[in-house]
Amino acid sequence: MKIYKLTIRIMKLDSRDNIGTKANLEIIIMSKAASSFETYKIKQSIERLERKKSFNGATCLVTLYMPNGTSIPDVTQQLVDERGTAANIKSKQTSKAVTAALSSILNRIKQIRDLPNNGLVIFCGMTQNGKVEYIPITPVEPITRKMYVCDSRFHTEHLREQLEEKEQFGLMVVDRETAAYALLRGNHMTFLRNLHSFVPGKHGKGGQSQRRIQRGTEILAQDHLRRAGEVASKLFLEVPDLKGIVLGGPSLAKENFVRGNFLDFRLTDKVLGTVDTGYTGEQGIRELMEKSSEILKDVCYLKEKQLVQIFLRELGKDTGQVAYGQKEVMKAIELGAVKTLLISEELDVFxxxxxxxxxxxxxxxxxxxKEFVEFEEEILKRNCPECGSSKLSIEDTIDFVEELGKRAVEIGAEIEIVSTDTEEGMILYKSFGGLVAILRYSIREM
Ligand SMILES: [Zn+2]
Structure with missing residues (x-):
C-alpha cells in the first residue's frame, strides 16, 4: 500500500507538469498493479465469507476486528469470558458451536506477537458444512474500530467499505440554456447541480430588428456556456481522485462548449468523450450514465490492457525479456527474473x-x-459414487493464483489479474494460456 500512495504522488506531478515519460508511465502502472492483486484476492475472500451460512442457522459465527495496537492479552480475556457465557446458551448445539469457534480463535491468537500494521480481522465459526472454519484477513487499509460480534453471519461490512471504488467520474450534460452535473463512483451517482439560463429560441421572421435580437441571443448563449464552464470548475476541480469527465447533451452545444474552451484546461484534459443524449437536466445525466458505460469501462481496463500491450511489444522485439506458459513462467519466478506477472482471471481456479x-x-x-461457495454446497448434497455415503468432504484446497502470487511477491514482482473483458485479456487467455511474465532480463541462456 505504501508503494501505491507514492505512485499517486508521481501521477499528480506528472499530470501537472506534463512530463510523464514512458518509463514513468510503466512505474505507475506496475506499482498500482501490486495493490490491485491484494485487493482482488481480499475481495474474493470477502465474497466467499458473505455467502457462508452458519450451521443450521445458529448464532455461532464470530467476527473479531482488531486494530493495530489492540492488546492481545485483553482480547484473550474477553474471548475467555465470552466462552464462559456461551456455556449457558440454551440450545446445546449453538452452545457447542460458539465454544468451538472461540476455542479455535484462542488457540491461534496465542501465537500472535504483533498485529499487522493495518490490524487483523478474524472470522471463525461452524459453517453449513458442520466444520469450524478459521479465516483471518489482513485489511488493505488500517481498521480503527475494535469489534466482537457473534451472529448467524460474518460481518464483513467494514472490510467491504475499504474496497469501495474511490475513483470518481464527472458527468455533465450541457445544451444551449441548461447544464447539469453529477459524480459517479462505482455504480453510485450523486447529482450535484442544475443550471438554467434564459436564452430565447433561434427562430424568427427575419428583418433588421430580428437580426439584432439574434445577435443578442447568441451573446446570451455564449454567456450561458461560460457560466456552465465556471460551475464545472467549481464542482469538479475540488474532487479528489477525479478520473475523468464525460460530456453529454442533445445538440451541438456540447461540442461548442468543448471547442470554445469554456472548460478549464485542467478539466479539458480529463474529458474522456462526448455522448449524444436526448434529455437535459437530471434525466439527461441518467441517460448519459447509461450511454457512457463503454467509455468508462475502457478507462477501468486501461491498466491491464497496457500491461498486456507491453508484454506483446517485448515479445515482438524478441528481446527474450518475456516468459509465457506455466513452465517457463515458473522458471522465471524461481530465477527471480519476473518484473510483472500477468494472470488471466480464467486461471483463478482452486x-x-x-x-x-x-x-x-x-x-x-x-x-x-468465483464459484467455490456453490461448490462447497454442492458437495454437501452429493453422494459418494463408490459407497453412496452422504459424508463427502473437501479435504484439500490449493489456490494456484494465491500461491503463485505469494512467490512473485517474494521476488518483488508486480502482479496483475487480467479479466477477459477486453481484446487484450482474451489474447492473454487464448493465445498464451493465461499466464505470462514481463522479465527484468532475458533468461534464455539459463
Ligand atoms: Zn464412499
Missing amino acids: QTKVLCPQCNYTKQEAVKA
Missing part, C-alpha cells in the same frame, strides 16, 4: 481434493475461485 471418509474414495476437482 484445485480441490474431495474425499469420502467412509470408503476413502478421492477425486481431484478444479473449481473456479
Whole structure:
C-alpha cells in the first residue's frame, strides 16, 4: 500500500507538469498493479465469507476486528469470558458451536506477537458444512474500530467499505440554456447541480430588428456556456481522485462548449468523450450514465490492457525479456527474473481434493475461485459414487493464483489479474494460456 500512495504522488506531478515519460508511465502502472492483486484476492475472500451460512442457522459465527495496537492479552480475556457465557446458551448445539469457534480463535491468537500494521480481522465459526472454519484477513487499509460480534453471519461490512471504488467520474450534460452535473463512483451517482439560463429560441421572421435580437441571443448563449464552464470548475476541480469527465447533451452545444474552451484546461484534459443524449437536466445525466458505460469501462481496463500491450511489444522485439506458459513462467519466478506477472482471471481456479471418509474414495476437482461457495454446497448434497455415503468432504484446497502470487511477491514482482473483458485479456487467455511474465532480463541462456 505504501508503494501505491507514492505512485499517486508521481501521477499528480506528472499530470501537472506534463512530463510523464514512458518509463514513468510503466512505474505507475506496475506499482498500482501490486495493490490491485491484494485487493482482488481480499475481495474474493470477502465474497466467499458473505455467502457462508452458519450451521443450521445458529448464532455461532464470530467476527473479531482488531486494530493495530489492540492488546492481545485483553482480547484473550474477553474471548475467555465470552466462552464462559456461551456455556449457558440454551440450545446445546449453538452452545457447542460458539465454544468451538472461540476455542479455535484462542488457540491461534496465542501465537500472535504483533498485529499487522493495518490490524487483523478474524472470522471463525461452524459453517453449513458442520466444520469450524478459521479465516483471518489482513485489511488493505488500517481498521480503527475494535469489534466482537457473534451472529448467524460474518460481518464483513467494514472490510467491504475499504474496497469501495474511490475513483470518481464527472458527468455533465450541457445544451444551449441548461447544464447539469453529477459524480459517479462505482455504480453510485450523486447529482450535484442544475443550471438554467434564459436564452430565447433561434427562430424568427427575419428583418433588421430580428437580426439584432439574434445577435443578442447568441451573446446570451455564449454567456450561458461560460457560466456552465465556471460551475464545472467549481464542482469538479475540488474532487479528489477525479478520473475523468464525460460530456453529454442533445445538440451541438456540447461540442461548442468543448471547442470554445469554456472548460478549464485542467478539466479539458480529463474529458474522456462526448455522448449524444436526448434529455437535459437530471434525466439527461441518467441517460448519459447509461450511454457512457463503454467509455468508462475502457478507462477501468486501461491498466491491464497496457500491461498486456507491453508484454506483446517485448515479445515482438524478441528481446527474450518475456516468459509465457506455466513452465517457463515458473522458471522465471524461481530465477527471480519476473518484473510483472500477468494472470488471466480464467486461471483463478482452486484445485480441490474431495474425499469420502467412509470408503476413502478421492477425486481431484478444479473449481473456479468465483464459484467455490456453490461448490462447497454442492458437495454437501452429493453422494459418494463408490459407497453412496452422504459424508463427502473437501479435504484439500490449493489456490494456484494465491500461491503463485505469494512467490512473485517474494521476488518483488508486480502482479496483475487480467479479466477477459477486453481484446487484450482474451489474447492473454487464448493465445498464451493465461499466464505470462514481463522479465527484468532475458533468461534464455539459463
Ligand atoms: Zn464412499
